[in-house]
Amino acid sequence: MIAELGHFALILAFVMALVQTTVPLIGAQKSNTVLMEIGKPSAIAQFFTILLAFCALTNAYITSDFSVVNVAENSHSLKPLLYKISGVWGNHEGSMVLWVLILALFGLMVAIYGKNLPPTLRARVLGIQGSIGVAFLAFIIITSNPFLRLDPAPLDGRDLNPLLQDPGLAFHPPMLYLGYVGFSITFSFAIAALIEGNIGPAWARWVRPWALLAWTSLTAGITLGSWWAYYELGWGGWWYWDPVENASFMPWLVGTAFLHSAIVVEKRDALRSWTILLAILAFTLSLMGTFLVRSGVLTSVHAFAVDPERGLFILAILGFFVGGAFILFAIRAPKMALGGFFQPISREGGLVMNNLLLSVATATVFLGTLYPLFLDAATGQKVSVGPPFFNATFIPIMIPLLLLMAIGPMLSWKQGDLASAMSRLWIAAICSGGLGILFWLLNSDKPFTPIIGFAIAGWLGGGALKELADRLLLFKIPFRNSLLRAKGLPKSAYGMTLAHLGIAIFVCGASADSAWRSEVVFNAKEKDQTQIAGFNLKLQKVDRLKGPNYETERAHILVTKDSKTVANLYPERRFYPVQQMLTTEATIYSTVMADLYATIGEGDKRNGWVLRIWYNPLIPWIWLGCLLMVLGGLISLTDRRLRIGAPEKRKGNYKTPKLGTEHG
Amino acid sequence: MTPTRRRLAFIGLGFLSLLVASALALTAFEDTLVFFYSPSDIKEKSINTDKQIRIGGLVKNGSLKKSEDGITVRFEVTDLNYSIPAVYRGPLPDLFRENQGVVAEGHLSKGIFRAKTILAKHDENYMPKEVADSLKKAGKWKGESKN
Structure with a gap:
C-alpha cells in the first residue's frame, strides 16, 4: 500500500512540476503577478510529493518489503540498517528518485529564500527548474519506476552489492548529487537571465550562493567518492581517471571557472555572456555525467544495470535542454552590451586566464573520456585512455594555473601592476624554494619530479597566506589593529584563502603519491615477514570469522619499526553468500606523512596468502586539502554580502547579526 | 584596449x-593510447611488442597455474578460436577464475603476454564489453547470460 502511495506521489509530483513549469513562465511573460506567484506553492508541493515518494521507498527498504522488485533486488533482511537506507540510492531507480528530490529541493529553496529576487526572475528560475523536474520525473515514471511489485514476493532479497555496503558510499551519492544537481539552479538562473535579457552584478550576486553551495557539495562528493575508492576497492590508489570519475570532475572544473567568472560579473560587470555560457556548460556536463553512468556506454565500477531505453531517454533530455539553452544563448548573447573595461594585467585578466585554463583542462578531460567511444563508433577499434594520457595533458595545463593562482589575487581590479604584485610575493618564492628543498632532502633517493609539485605548492600556499596577511596589514600596523581588520574582513576572503591553501596541500599529496609510492607483493605463510619503507610487517595469523551478512578471512599483520610495535593491521577478504561475491577489505595505518595500506588475497594455511602492501606517502594531505576547499566554500557561503537572495531568511533590520556568522 | x-x-x-x-x-x-586486441587479432596482426596493449577474452579452462613462489600465475586468454599464454605476478582480482571474462593490460614478449595489471570486475555475471564483442567476432558468442 505504501509503495503504491509512493508511486502515486511521484505522478502527483510530475503534475506539480508541469504546473511549476508552465504557469510562472507564462505569468512572467504576461507580467501577471498571480500566475507568477503560483511558482512558489507548486515548487513546495513538488518537493513534498517527491519527499513522500522517497520516504515510501525508504520505508520499503527499512521494513524489507520484498514484494517491491527494487527492494528485493538490492536489499537483504540481514543487512545493517545504515546500508538498508543507503541501499535506497545504491541502485538506478532509487538514485534517480534522490536526484529529483534534490532537484526539487533547490527549487524549494529558491521559492522560500528567494524573496528579494525580482518576481519575474524568480518565476522564470522556478519555471526552468520545474521543467528539468518534468523531464526527469517522466524518465522515472516511464522507464525506472522504483515501486514495481513482485508477485509472489521472494522470501529474502538479493542484497546490495557488497562494495556499496560502506559508510563512505552511503554518503557519497547524496553529496555528489547535491553538487551535480546544484548546478541545475545556476543553469535555471542563466536561462532565466537570458530570457529576461538582463544580466549584471545583481544577477551575479543572486546566483553566487547557489553556485557556491553546488561547488562545495560537489567537492565534498568527489572527495568522498575518491576516499571510498581508495580504501574500499583495495587497489591502493585514490584517482584512476575512470570515465565516471571524470564525469563528476568535469562539472567541477567548469563550476570552479563559473564561480570565478561570476566574481568578475559581480564586481566589474564584465564577462557576462561567458559566465552564462559556463553556467550552461556546468549543468550540461552534469547531465552528461548522469547519461554516461546510466546508459552503460562506458564500462566502469559504477555501471548500473544497463538499459538502452534509459540511455536514449536521458540523451533526449540532454539534447533538449542543452540544445535549447545553446539556441537561446546564440540568439541572446550577441545582443548583450559589452561589459566593463579592463587591462589584460588586472584582477579580471587573471580571472580570465583562470577561466581559459580551466576550460581547456575540461576539454582535455572530455576528449580523453569520450575518445574511446568515438573511435569505437567510427572504426570499431577498441582503445582505452588511461592515467598516462591525463597526466600528459591535464597536468601541463594545471601548472600555469597553479602559478597564476598566487599572482591573480595580488593584482588590482581594472589595471594591475605585475611588478608590484611579484615583489609582494617574495615570501611565496621563499616558501616555494623552502618546501622544494625540504622535501628533496627528505626524499633525495627518490624520483625528482614531485619536487616540482612541492615548489608549486609552496608558491601557491605562501602566496595565499601573504595575500591574507597583506589585507590585514599584518606586521605593518600594531597586531591588535590587524585583529580588528581580521574581524571586519568579508568571510569570502577567508573562504578564498582556505580553498587556495587547500589546493596547495592537495598538490603536495598528489605529487608525492604520483612518484614516491612503493609496493610489495609477497606470498606469506603465518609468521612470514617483509619490509617496506623502513617498516617490518609480520603476518601473525589468519582467522576465519563471520559477519552479519558475510564470512571473512581476516589477517593480523604486526607492523614494527626498529623492533617497536607501530600498528596492527587487519586486512580482510570477505565472501558475501547472497551475492556470491568476494570483496577485499583493505586496512590502512595512517600517519600525517604516509599511509601503510595492506590487502590480503586468496590463499590458505598450507600455501600461504598473497599479501599486497603499499607505502603511500602524503595521501592524508590529499584529503586534508580537499577538506580545506570544502571548508573554504562553506565559510564563503556565510558571507553576509551574499545573503541577498541567499538561502538565509532575513527579516527586519539589515544590521541584525545572524547566529554564528557575524561574531562566531 | x-x-x-x-x-x-x-x-x-x-x-x-x-x-x-x-x-x-x-x-x-x-x-x-592503449589498444585492445583479442587473441585472434594477436595471431593475425603483427603487433608492436614495445607498446602497452590490452587483451581480453576468457580464461581458458584448465589453464590457470600458480607457480612455486605463490605469486606468479600463468593462464591462457582465449576467444575460443585462439589462445594466448599470459603471465602475471601479483594478487588476482576477486572474481578472476577459469571460464570467466578477463581484460589484462601489459605487453607481448616472444608470444607470451606479460600482464602488468588485470582489470578487476565486480559482478559475477559481468562480461567486459570488449570481451563480449571479440567473442561475437570469433563467432563463439552464446548470448547474454542474463535475460
Missing part, C-alpha cells in the same frame, strides 16, 4: 590555449 578588441583578444587567447591543448593531447595520444 577597447571592449571589442578585448573580446577579440579573449577569443584569440582561447583559441591559442585550445591549440596548445590539442597539441598536447595529440602527442599524448601517440604514446598513451
Whole structure:
C-alpha cells in the first residue's frame, strides 16, 4: 500500500512540476503577478510529493518489503540498517528518485529564500527548474519506476552489492548529487537571465550562493567518492581517471571557472555572456555525467544495470535542454552590451586566464573520456585512455594555473601592476624554494619530479597566506589593529584563502603519491615477514570469522619499526553468500606523512596468502586539502554580502547579526 | 584596449590555449593510447611488442597455474578460436577464475603476454564489453547470460 502511495506521489509530483513549469513562465511573460506567484506553492508541493515518494521507498527498504522488485533486488533482511537506507540510492531507480528530490529541493529553496529576487526572475528560475523536474520525473515514471511489485514476493532479497555496503558510499551519492544537481539552479538562473535579457552584478550576486553551495557539495562528493575508492576497492590508489570519475570532475572544473567568472560579473560587470555560457556548460556536463553512468556506454565500477531505453531517454533530455539553452544563448548573447573595461594585467585578466585554463583542462578531460567511444563508433577499434594520457595533458595545463593562482589575487581590479604584485610575493618564492628543498632532502633517493609539485605548492600556499596577511596589514600596523581588520574582513576572503591553501596541500599529496609510492607483493605463510619503507610487517595469523551478512578471512599483520610495535593491521577478504561475491577489505595505518595500506588475497594455511602492501606517502594531505576547499566554500557561503537572495531568511533590520556568522 | 578588441583578444587567447591543448593531447595520444586486441587479432596482426596493449577474452579452462613462489600465475586468454599464454605476478582480482571474462593490460614478449595489471570486475555475471564483442567476432558468442 505504501509503495503504491509512493508511486502515486511521484505522478502527483510530475503534475506539480508541469504546473511549476508552465504557469510562472507564462505569468512572467504576461507580467501577471498571480500566475507568477503560483511558482512558489507548486515548487513546495513538488518537493513534498517527491519527499513522500522517497520516504515510501525508504520505508520499503527499512521494513524489507520484498514484494517491491527494487527492494528485493538490492536489499537483504540481514543487512545493517545504515546500508538498508543507503541501499535506497545504491541502485538506478532509487538514485534517480534522490536526484529529483534534490532537484526539487533547490527549487524549494529558491521559492522560500528567494524573496528579494525580482518576481519575474524568480518565476522564470522556478519555471526552468520545474521543467528539468518534468523531464526527469517522466524518465522515472516511464522507464525506472522504483515501486514495481513482485508477485509472489521472494522470501529474502538479493542484497546490495557488497562494495556499496560502506559508510563512505552511503554518503557519497547524496553529496555528489547535491553538487551535480546544484548546478541545475545556476543553469535555471542563466536561462532565466537570458530570457529576461538582463544580466549584471545583481544577477551575479543572486546566483553566487547557489553556485557556491553546488561547488562545495560537489567537492565534498568527489572527495568522498575518491576516499571510498581508495580504501574500499583495495587497489591502493585514490584517482584512476575512470570515465565516471571524470564525469563528476568535469562539472567541477567548469563550476570552479563559473564561480570565478561570476566574481568578475559581480564586481566589474564584465564577462557576462561567458559566465552564462559556463553556467550552461556546468549543468550540461552534469547531465552528461548522469547519461554516461546510466546508459552503460562506458564500462566502469559504477555501471548500473544497463538499459538502452534509459540511455536514449536521458540523451533526449540532454539534447533538449542543452540544445535549447545553446539556441537561446546564440540568439541572446550577441545582443548583450559589452561589459566593463579592463587591462589584460588586472584582477579580471587573471580571472580570465583562470577561466581559459580551466576550460581547456575540461576539454582535455572530455576528449580523453569520450575518445574511446568515438573511435569505437567510427572504426570499431577498441582503445582505452588511461592515467598516462591525463597526466600528459591535464597536468601541463594545471601548472600555469597553479602559478597564476598566487599572482591573480595580488593584482588590482581594472589595471594591475605585475611588478608590484611579484615583489609582494617574495615570501611565496621563499616558501616555494623552502618546501622544494625540504622535501628533496627528505626524499633525495627518490624520483625528482614531485619536487616540482612541492615548489608549486609552496608558491601557491605562501602566496595565499601573504595575500591574507597583506589585507590585514599584518606586521605593518600594531597586531591588535590587524585583529580588528581580521574581524571586519568579508568571510569570502577567508573562504578564498582556505580553498587556495587547500589546493596547495592537495598538490603536495598528489605529487608525492604520483612518484614516491612503493609496493610489495609477497606470498606469506603465518609468521612470514617483509619490509617496506623502513617498516617490518609480520603476518601473525589468519582467522576465519563471520559477519552479519558475510564470512571473512581476516589477517593480523604486526607492523614494527626498529623492533617497536607501530600498528596492527587487519586486512580482510570477505565472501558475501547472497551475492556470491568476494570483496577485499583493505586496512590502512595512517600517519600525517604516509599511509601503510595492506590487502590480503586468496590463499590458505598450507600455501600461504598473497599479501599486497603499499607505502603511500602524503595521501592524508590529499584529503586534508580537499577538506580545506570544502571548508573554504562553506565559510564563503556565510558571507553576509551574499545573503541577498541567499538561502538565509532575513527579516527586519539589515544590521541584525545572524547566529554564528557575524561574531562566531 | 577597447571592449571589442578585448573580446577579440579573449577569443584569440582561447583559441591559442585550445591549440596548445590539442597539441598536447595529440602527442599524448601517440604514446598513451592503449589498444585492445583479442587473441585472434594477436595471431593475425603483427603487433608492436614495445607498446602497452590490452587483451581480453576468457580464461581458458584448465589453464590457470600458480607457480612455486605463490605469486606468479600463468593462464591462457582465449576467444575460443585462439589462445594466448599470459603471465602475471601479483594478487588476482576477486572474481578472476577459469571460464570467466578477463581484460589484462601489459605487453607481448616472444608470444607470451606479460600482464602488468588485470582489470578487476565486480559482478559475477559481468562480461567486459570488449570481451563480449571479440567473442561475437570469433563467432563463439552464446548470448547474454542474463535475460
